[in-house]
Amino acid sequence: MGRVEFKVPGGKLIAAEAEAEGGRIVRVKITGDFFMHPEEAIEDLEGSLTGVPVDEGSLEEAVNGFFGGRSIELIGVASGDFVHVIRMSLGLP
Amino acid sequence: MSDTWRLIDMRVEDAYTQMGIDEAIAYARRRGETPNTVRLYRWNPSAVSVGYFQSIENEVDLDACRRLGVDVIRRITGGGAVFHDYNGEITYSLVAPDDDPKIPRDIISSYRLICGCVIKGLEKLGLDSEFKPINDIVAGGRKISGNAQTRRYGSVLQHGTVLVDCDAKKIFTVLKVSGTKISDKMIKAAEERVTNVRRELERDVSFEEARDALVSGFEETLDVHLEPGGLTDYEADLMEKFREKYRSQEWVFRR
Numbered sequence: 001m002g003r004v005e006f007k008v009p010g011g012k013l014i015a016a017e018a019e020a021e022g023g024r025i026v027r028v029k030i031t032g033d034f035f036m037h038p039e040e041a042i043e044d045l046e047g048s049l050t051g052v053p054v055d056e057g058s059l060e061e062a063v064n065g066f067f068g069g070r071s072i073e074l075i076g077v078a079s080g081d082f083v084h085v086i087r088m089s090l091g092l093p
Numbered sequence: 094m095s096d097t098w099r100l101i102d103m104r105v106e107d108a109y110t111q112m113g114i115d116e117a118i119a120y121a122r123r124r125g126e127t128p129n130t131v132r133l134y135r136w137n138p139s140a141v142s143v144g145y146f147q148s149i150e151n152e153v154d155l156d157a158c159r160r161l162g163v164d165v166i167r168r169i170t171g172g173g174a175v176f177h178d179y180n181g182e183i184t185y186s187l188v189a190p191d192d193d194p195k196i197p198r199d200i201i202s203s204y205r206l207i208c209g210c211v212i213k214g215l216e217k218l219g220l221d222s223e224f225k226p227i228n229d230i231v232a233g234g235r236k237i238s239g240n241a242q243t244r245r246y247g248s249v250l251q252h253g254t255v256l257v258d259c260d261a262k263k264i265f266t267v268l269k270v271s272g273t274k275i276s277d278k279m280i281k282a283a284e285e286r287v288t289n290v291r292r293e294l295e296r297d298v299s300f301e302e303a304r305d306a307l308v309s310g311f312e313e314t315l316d317v318h319l320e321p322g323g324l325t326d327y328e329a330d331l332m333e334k335f336r337e338k339y340r341s342q343e344w345v346f347r348r
Contacts, residue, residue, distance in 0.1 A: 003151070012227065013173075015148070031148040031348055035171035035200075035227070037244050039145040042348075073244075075171075075200050076227045 004088040008034075012076030016085035020054045028086060035075035045082070054090055059083055095312075100319035101132040103304055108140035108166040108177070111184070113336035115252055116169055117328045118188045120335075123247040125327050129189040131311050131319055133304055136177035136184065140164035141267050144172040144241065148348055157266045167345050170252065172228060172241035174268055181258035181289065183303055185211065187311075191249045195315055204228055204242060206314070207251045211238050214310025215255075218303065220293050228253075235288035256289035257303055 005015040012034035019027045028049045036042060045066050052062045060083045067079045087093075106114070111134055121127040140163060143152050149167065152174040158165050163176075177184060187207055189196050197203045208224045215222045215232070222232040230238035230253075240253030261280045270279065290298050312319050324332065338344050 015151075029148075029348070030146070031151065032146050033144050033171065033173035034146060035242070036146070037200075039169065039171060039243065042146060073200065 002089065004085055005032075006081065006085045006088070008077050008081050011078075011081070014077050014081055014085050016082075016089040018049075018086050018089040020090055023054055025049050025052045025054060025059075025090070028089075030082065030085070032077070034077040036077075037073040037075075041070065041072045049086070054092065059086060059090075059092075096129075096317045097320050098129040098131060098315070098317045099322040100308065101130060101134075101323065102308075102321050103183075103300070104132070104134045105137045105179075106134065107138060108136055108142065108164040109336045109339040110332070111136060112142070112166055112168060112339045113332040113334075114324065114328075115186045115188070115250060116335045117324070117331035118186075119243075119248040119250040120246045120331055121325065121328045122188050122190060126325055127188075127328060128322075129193065129317075130187070131308075132184075132186045133307055134184050134186075135179055135182070135300070136164075137179045138162050138164055139179045140166055140177045141174060142166050142168050142177060143174045144168055144170060145243075146171050146348060147174060149346055152269055154267055154269050161263075161267065163267050165345060166339055167347060168241065168252075169245070170241035170243045170250070173239060175239055175254050176264045176267055177254065178258070178260060178263065181256060181260060183255045183257060183300065183307065184252060185255065185307060185311075186250065186252035188248055188250050191244045191247055193249070195317075196249055200242065201226055203249065204240060204251070207242075208238070208240055208253070210311040210314040211240075211253065211255060211307065212310070213314045214303075214307035215290070217306035217309050218290060218294060218298060220290060232288055232293050235286055237288050237290070237293070255303070255307065256287070257298060257300065258291050259287060259289040261287070 014032040228240045242251040
């Protein structure tokens with residue numbers, strides 16, 4: 001799948017490159033000029049999405065579950081924006 | 094009486110050393126004898142820094158950097174790509190404990206405060222500018238300073254660039270912009286969005302004059318006295334370790 005960029009209104013730029021095989025996510029890379037403390041959480045987020053089914057609800061649940069269980073501060077981007085760009089990159093409506 | 098913070102004043106170093114120093118101070122602040130610190134510095138050779146989350150291949154023309162002798166480095170802070178032109182830019186950094194009474198816990202409020210130091214400094218030069226959330230300072234609607242903050246090791250580290258002069262053509266040569274060829278039109282469009290101290294004041298402001306104004310801006314805004322000093326031995330040792338990380342291909346091409 002291609003790299004998809006999304007400029008968060010009033011926020012920063014976020015981009016995703018995601019690939020799926022057999023209905024599950026096999027790879028996600030998220031880039032951009034946003035802020036996240038601690039920064040290394042992005043690699044944990046990407047890793048946690050591997051194996052998530054590509055269907056309505058599963059991705060959102062996985063992303064929200066990731067941020068819900070950790071003390072991560074997002075600046076210029078919100079968890080829903082991650083869901084949005086990853087969905088676009090996977091070609092989901 | 095106001096507090097005394099340390100000033101590490103206008104060190105000129107390469108990119109890896111500069112980022113190593115910033116991280117070493119942030120790390121050391123909670124341990125040992127490290128005081129709250131403001132640094133002003135310049136990058137030699139000139140360098141491109143990208144934010145922690147940026148894709149280096151998408152942001153930087155690596156061949157052009159190699160050709161021009163421009164270093165490429167990834168920061169530990171998020172935010173965007175910056176061209177640190179030795180002849181056109183001063184970088185500042187600030188380190189304090191993340192629960193320091195002077196530093197708001199709220200991230201945007203702390204950007205506003207620390208950017209306020211730069212705004213006050215620019216005002217000393219006769220230049221009106223304002224904070225534009227999340228992390229920019231603009232003059233006449235054009236960006237004159239970009240800033241990036243992290244909180245780690247129990248410290249807040251914010252660093253940012255103050256544009257003193259600007260070679261738009263060179264910026265476009267080293268930073269990638271949508272893969273199109275550099276045109277006069279593009280350079281003109283960039284000049285509409287980005288400005289610098291010399292252009293705004295229409296005079297040849299020296300680095301010394303800009304430095305003096307920024308030092309006053311930090312002192313007045315934070316109500317501190319900045320006392321010139323150097324790195325502690327502990328920080329210098331740490332810096333060398335961090336510098337190796339910043340130099341490694343693994344780190345630079347991490348994302």
